[in-house]
Amino acid sequence: xxxxxxxxxxxxxxxxxxxxxxxxxxxxxxxxxxxxxxxxxxxxxxxxxxxxxxxxxxxxxxxxxxxxxxxxxxxxxxxxxxxxxxxxxxxxxxxxxxx
Amino acid sequence: xxxxxxxxxxxxxxxxxxxxxxxxxxxxxxxxxxxxxxxxxxxxxxxxxxxxxxxxxxxxxxxxxxxxxxxxxxxxxxxxxxxxxxxxxxxxxxxxxxx
Numbered sequence: 001x002x003x004x005x006x007x008x009x010x011x012x013x014x015x016x017x018x019x020x021x022x023x024x025x026x027x028x029x030x031x032x033x034x035x036x037x038x039x040x041x042x043x044x045x046x047x048x049x050x051x052x053x054x055x056x057x058x059x060x061x062x063x064x065x066x067x068x069x070x071x072x073x074x075x076x077x078x079x080x081x082x083x084x085x086x087x088x089x090x091x092x093x094x095x096x097x098x099x
Numbered sequence: 100x101x102x103x104x105x106x107x108x109x110x111x112x113x114x115x116x117x118x119x120x121x122x123x124x125x126x127x128x129x130x131x132x133x134x135x136x137x138x139x140x141x142x143x144x145x146x147x148x149x150x151x152x153x154x155x156x157x158x159x160x161x162x163x164x165x166x167x168x169x170x171x172x173x174x175x176x177x178x179x180x181x182x183x184x185x186x187x188x189x190x191x192x193x194x195x196x197x198x
Contacts, residue, residue, distance in 0.1 A: 003140060005150075015194075023196040041102060041191035044158065051104075051191065059143065092140035092150065095114075097122040 034061025133160025
């Protein structure tokens, strides 16, 4: 399992609408091939900064299968208008003792 | 509950020793006032980048009580020598639908 961490910057004045859009997209992620869960975290120190966290079986499940899907287009259609810049996306693993 | 995210950069050639040091410190975090769990994630794209994730009841549990404790000194003593720069630390919350 790997974690996708997508760092997203929005106008904090639009937080409620953005969170609502992400919430509408949650079923799209959760139904995707290899998706094990998703969540959203909002930074306390800078409330325009969010991290979308998605757990996938593999990086390919995210970068190839999900990004190539109609559901990714739907995600970008609903959440994309809030992005002030292209999200920064990285993937991570948990070393064994922390799995 | 809030999440501490400490972004840590190390020399990836020292990854095994660093992970071992963090593993040794896990009981210090887990015994701390207000700590609900901790984990470590290693970035796939840049394997010298880690995020230490700690769940606390409040920001104060981290920034006041833990940082003022002898266990924080122990953490810095064991893990600090691996840091190539001071960690970047932010805190986040999960908006209601994602809690």
